[in-house]
Structure formats: C-alpha cells, structure tokens
Amino acid sequence: MSKKILLEKASIPGIKTYEVYRQNGGYASVEKALKSMTPDEVVEEVKASGLRGRGGAGFPTGLKWSFIDKKSGKPRHLVCNADESEPGTFKDRFLMEYIPHLLIEGMITSSYALEANLSYIYIRGEYMWVYKILERAIKEAYAAGWLGKNILGTGYNLDLYVHCGGGAYICGEETALIESLEGKRGNPRIKPPFPAVSGLWSNPTVVNNVESIAAVPWIVNNTGAEYAKIGIGRSTGTKLISASGHIKNPGVYEIELGLSVDEFMNSDEYLGGMIDERPLKAFVPGGSSVPVLPANLIYKTANGEDRLMTYESLSDGGFATGSMLGSGGFIVYNDTACxxxxxxxxxxxxxxxxxxxxxxxxxxxxxxxxxxxxxxxxxxxxxxxxxxxxxxxxxxxxxxxxxxxxxxxxxxxxxxxxxxxxxxxxxxxxxxxxxxxxxxxxxxxxxxxxxxxxx
Ligand SMILES: Cc1cc2nc3c(=O)[nH]c(=O)nc-3n(C[C@H](O)[C@H](O)[C@H](O)COP(=O)(O)O)c2cc1C
The missing domain is CATH 1.20.1440.230 (NADH-ubiquinone oxidoreductase 51kDa subunit, iron-sulphur binding domain)
Structure with missing residues (x-):
C-alpha cells in the first residue's frame, strides 16, 4: 500500500470546508513556516526533499525557488499552473476538487518561502466548477486570517487570486500562462530571461504545478529529509497518476515513486489489469506528449530490468526504448486499439x-x-x-x-x-x-x- 501524502485526507467527509480541513491538521505548515522558519529555511527544506516539478518536466522545485531574484527589490509572485489540458491528465482537477484547502495551504507556505505578496492560481477555463470550489475556499481562508494582511500577526501579507484560463492548451506552458495572466494572447516567450528573473509584469515569478505546490505542506510539517525517504533515488515522494484506457479501474491514484509498472497495472489495489482480460498492446505513461511504448517494453526495460514508476526508469534507454513520466497521464491500450x-x-x-x-x-x-x-x-x-x-x-x-x-x-x-x-x-x-x-x-x-x- 503506497503512502498517501496528498490524498490521505481527501475522502474525509466535508474536507472541502475550512472547518473540517482545519480540524484535521490543515494549515499547520503555514503556522510552522511563518512562526518558526525563515523563508530561506523553507526553500532549503524543499530542496532537501528532492521534490521535482509535477507539471511534466520534473525540474527540482527547491532549486527553481532558489533562482528567484530576491535582491532586485521588485515584487515577487508565485503562480500555480492549474491549466491541466494535456490529454490523459486529470489529476490536478481531482486534487483541487476534493481537497482545495491543501492547494491554498501550499500556496501560502510556498509564497512565504519566495517572499511573494501577490500570488495566483491559473486554472483551466473548462474547470469552472472547480474554479468556484477554489473561490469559496479562498474566501474561507481570508475569513479565517490565513490570507490578507499580517497573517498570524507575523507581519507577512499575501493576496491570492484564482484566474480563469484562456481555454488553450498552450496557456499551460509557463511563459504563455504568464502572458495570458497579463491579459494578452497566450503566446510563449523566448527564454532567457526565465520567469524567476522576469516573469509576471517583468517581476521575478515562480510557476509551479498544482501537485508540486500541494506537496509543500507535508514537506514543511515533516521535513524534507523525511520526504526524501519516500521513493527511490532521484525520484522522491509520491506522484498522482491519472489512469485511463482499457484497464479495470481507471481513476486518480497516489503512488510512491518506485512502484513497479507491473504492480501498478495489475494489482487490484491499482488498475486491476486489462478490461475483459484482453492482451495489453501499448501504453503512454505521461500524457499524450510522451512516447508510446509497445507491450514488450512496458514491464521490463531494454536491459531486462523491472520498469518502475520513476523519472529514470520510465525514460531508460532514451526514446529508442523508453518514454517519460511526464504529467502522469497513464493511458493503456489493448489489442483492439489502432x-x-x-x-x-x-x-x-x-x-x-x-x-x-x-x-x-x-x-x-x-x-x-x-x-x-x-x-x-x-x-x-x-x-x-x-x-x-x-x-x-x-x-x-x-x-x-x-x-x-x-x-x-x-x-x-x-x-x-x-x-x-x-x-x-x-x-x-x-x-x-x-x-x-x-x-x-x-x-x-x-x-x-x-x-x-x-x-
Ligand atoms: C504546451 C505545454 C503545456 C503545458 N501544460 C501544463 C499544465 O497544464 N500544467 C502544468 O503544471 N505544466 C504544464 N506545462 C509545463 C509548464 O511549462 C511548467 O514547466 C510547469 O508548470 C512548471 O511547474 P513544475 O516545475 O511544478 O512542474 C506545459 C508545458 C507545455 C510546453
């Protein structure tokens, strides 16, 4: 049974509401960070966790945070990328829909680490009902004093807005997202400069995926070192996988990185094997953008090693015999698929x-x-x-x-x-x-x- 970090509390009745979330330990990471840690200590903790961006590229989150320009004196921003338009990927929606306060808690703790006072959640335009859930949760967080001026009497101020996306997949690319947030057409910018130097309104900006930000409360509460113990090698922690296709149990799963593809695919705890017991033909492990793999390369790498749900194992052999973990959109095809x-x-x-x-x-x-x-x-x-x-x-x-x-x-x-x-x-x-x-x-x-x- 995989350890749950993100979805552990998602099935508690009423967890969408502030009261129930708070009664179940919610917002503890904000208290801990703001009252007993400096922003740079939070950055160090996230670095120590080995957390890698869950939006697809897998760039180390703490390292990205350490690039943000805190010396220019310009305002800084954290922007949560909730655009989620990659075919086969629906994990961020699940998290925001079922446990919205976890994302808001992560936004506050992460914004504090970046010394940002104005942050945004940029959500896919088609997720209107989730937008409303987040709006309500943000309102509750303001009312309870977790957002706004002088949070917990510490002198830290943060305003957080949800922004409804422009309705295009390209708006999920971080610089296109920033353009769209500025009210323009979502065309990607040439990098450099990277957003950490010049992002939203030319201010230093970090763009992070929903899942990356939602992992931060656990890391701050339990330490980065504890987080790094979960998973294998450079693939630390847990990962949300949205599984679809010809499998018995499609849905969103939180797995510990390092689980074998075989166990994920075939055990009843996860996908339960192929529907109608038809033969497995191919799979795409990380959303429509990543290479499809044929049956003979799914459970074993080209070297004959067990294929694991990690950044490294799924890409083993490069594109000749491997693919990518990507956004975790796991699509399975049986022999009837063309x-x-x-x-x-x-x-x-x-x-x-x-x-x-x-x-x-x-x-x-x-x-x-x-x-x-x-x-x-x-x-x-x-x-x-x-x-x-x-x-x-x-x-x-x-x-x-x-x-x-x-x-x-x-x-x-x-x-x-x-x-x-x-x-x-x-x-x-x-x-x-x-x-x-x-x-x-x-x-x-x-x-x-x-x-x-x-x-
Ligand atoms: C066309 C395109 C679409 C993308 N869509 C998303 C998206 O919907 N959500 C996301 O988090 N990242 C998306 N990305 C990746 C982002 O540019 C960026 O790398 C990511 O938000 C960084 O967050 P992370 O470091 O936490 O993964 C997309 C990239 C491209 C090129």
Missing part, C-alpha cells in the same frame, strides 16, 4: 492547439495531421510513413516552446514501435476504409500480412 488512429487523434489536438508563432510547429503539426488522416482513412501512400518521420524530425527542437516536441514525439514513437501497423494501413486500404481493422481483428492476428517490422 495506433495510427490514436496518433492521428493526438496530432489533431496539437495542430489545433499550436499557437502559430513558430513555422515548424504551425505548419508541421498541420502536415502531420493531414498525412496521418489520409493514412488512417485508407488513402495513404507507401512514402507517407517516411514523410511523417521527416516532418516530425524537423519540428522537434526547432520551436520556442516544447509544444512542437510534444507534437513530434508521439508520432516518432508510433512509427518507431508500430511501423508495421502504418504499413498495414497503406497496403490494405479496403480494410481500413471499412473500419474493419483491429477492432474486429486484433493486430497480432494480421501482423503476418505486413511482414517483418522494418524499424
């Missing part, structure tokens, strides 16, 4: 969501979508597969923000691991046009028609 259709679906999303600033992304995502669409609809040409490979390789690394990479990686991985499936689409268009593939005829059974995998 990888080409899935890849086209993801590409459609990235094309729609590209902000259009950089030509390789603006044009390239459109081409990816177009070529995938014709292959998926039985109009593909043999050379289209190499064309797809070429297009994705020209997007990756050639854009201001990583949305271009996010669009390229799923296509590259699908071709790398499932090229024969693309070839099948091209060579048997009638089956494809009749939608007679995979759903009625699992791919394993038709693989011989395509021949040997070529990549």
């Amino acid at each position: 990888i080409v259709r899935n890849t086209w679906n993801f590409s459609r999303f990235y094309h729609h969501e590209s902000c259009g600033q950089c030509s390789p992304c603006r044009e390239g995502t459109g081409w990816l979508e177009k070529v995938l669409h014709r292959i998926e609809n039985g109009h593909g040409r043999e050379e289209d597969i190499d064309l797809l490979w070429s297009i994705q390789s020209k997007i990756e690394g050639n854009t201001i923000c990583p949305l271009g990479d996010a669009a390229a990686w799923p296509v590259a991985a699908a071709i790398r691991h499932f090229r024969d499936e693309f070839e099948y689409h091209v060579r048997f268009p009638e089956k494809i046009k009749n939608r007679d593939h995979f759903v009625n005829e699992p791919f394993e059974k038709v693989r011989h028609l395509v021949g040997k995998q070529t990549v």
